[in-house]
Amino acid sequence: MEDEVDRLVAAWRRERPDLDVEPLEVLSRVSRLARHLDRARRLAFSEHNLEPWEFDVLTALRRAGTPYQLSPGQLLTQTLVTSGTMTNRIDRLAKKGLVERLPDPSDRRGVLVRLTDEGRDRADQSLAGLLAQERAILGELSRAQRTELAALLRQLTAPFDNIPG
Amino acid sequence: MEDEVDRLVAAWRRERPDLDVEPLEVLSRVSRLARHLDRARRLAFSEHNLEPWEFDVLTALRRAGTPYQLSPGQLLTQTLVTSGTMTNRIDRLAKKGLVERLPDPSDRRGVLVRLTDEGRDRADQSLAGLLAQERAILGELSRAQRTELAALLRQLTAPFDNIPG
DNA sequence: GGCGACTGTCTTGACATCGAGATACCTTCG
DNA sequence: CGAAGGTATCTCGATGTCAAGACAGTCGCC
Numbered sequence: 001m002e003d004e005v006d007r008l009v010a011a012w013r014r015e016r017p018d019l020d021v022e023p024l025e026v027l028s029r030v031s032r033l034a035r036h037l038d039r040a041r042r043l044a045f046s047e048h049n050l051e052p053w054e055f056d057v058l059t060a061l062r063r064a065g066t067p068y069q070l071s072p073g074q075l076l077t078q079t080l081v082t083s084g085t086m087t088n089r090i091d092r093l094a095k096k097g098l099v100e101r102l103p104d105p106s107d108r109r110g111v112l113v114r115l116t117d118e119g120r121d122r123a124d125q126s127l128a129g130l131l132a133q134e135r136a137i138l139g140e141l142s143r144a145q146r147t148e149l150a151a152l153l154r155q156l157t158a159p160f161d162n163i164p165g
Numbered sequence: 166m167e168d169e170v171d172r173l174v175a176a177w178r179r180e181r182p183d184l185d186v187e188p189l190e191v192l193s194r195v196s197r198l199a200r201h202l203d204r205a206r207r208l209a210f211s212e213h214n215l216e217p218w219e220f221d222v223l224t225a226l227r228r229a230g231t232p233y234q235l236s237p238g239q240l241l242t243q244t245l246v247t248s249g250t251m252t253n254r255i256d257r258l259a260k261k262g263l264v265e266r267l268p269d270p271s272d273r274r275g276v277l278v279r280l281t282d283e284g285r286d287r288a289d290q291s292l293a294g295l296l297a298q299e300r301a302i303l304g305e306l307s308r309a310q311r312t313e314l315a316a317l318l319r320q321l322t323a324p325f326d327n328i329p330g
Numbered sequence: 331g332g333c334g335a336c337t338g339t340c341t342t343g344a345c346a347t348c349g350a351g352a353t354a355c356c357t358t359c360g
Numbered sequence: 361c362g363a364a365g366g367t368a369t370c371t372c373g374a375t376g377t378c379a380a381g382a383c384a385g386t387c388g389c390c
Contacts (some may be wrong), residue, residue, distance in 0.1 A: 001320075003327070110385090138321070156306070249369095339384090353368100
């Protein structure tokens, strides 16, 4: 089946036959798919009264395991936002009672963000919902294809995640 | 090589061994990679004094071919933004002299957005820059792997692009 | 011990995006 | 013809994000 990127690439080949636009076959699909996923996630989370950004922060803390706390800096690297954004997110989540801010006992510059009981419950509930939705989106692919796709994508993400950037 | 999603999945398996989190192997990588690409594009375009959103609109018009014009509605489906956002984008691009707004002769509700000569030049210049950068990011992959990856991604994007949604 | 570079977090101001609704026009069909 | 419903674009207010810089605290090294 054809997608929008096929049309996009065909258009470039017609307009700029001098250029090799093959990289777009991969990376434009990644960008567009991410945008579609964002919309789908926003819809799925709205049933739980959660925004995608709230989910990202709560689940990062949930994954950390007892006592469900991380520094703002650790949250930055997991969520790929800037520090100003994270301060703002923590403020809003704290106001909703889903996280609380504690002083870091070992570094007086530092802060620890800890999940409240309610925050933990919300994270657990919405994760199940997200997985159900993602399974539906991946439904077209066999297990072997999903494994292959994950491996190829890992090769692209690894440099970003490991080299500081 | 390990990436951040490997760590994320391992953490979930430890914290929630009851759940099958395999879908995250694919879709979390897509989302994270898109975010990294966004940052990289922002950096690449800043050399041309262009924002990513400006690039998206200008190149959509460029791809359309002579006379380089599309309706705001057509631009929406290509760029995946809302109509309010597109109005705003066109306003700003028009103020910079990169596009102009013309009345649609066949539908008085409608508008046509046309690339100016300068807009066209900027689109062409920045496309070359983007392709160079993307080639570097894809450098790790063989041609066969890129083809395989594109095909797998197409299976995921096609439903979004073809079924209205 | 204390100077200088570095780190972690927060503050601020600018700005792009979204969602909902308004407006004008078109189309279909009785 | 004219009403009802659909479509294309724009308006407006709220909000989330970023970039740059401020500030407090820490660490390495002479």
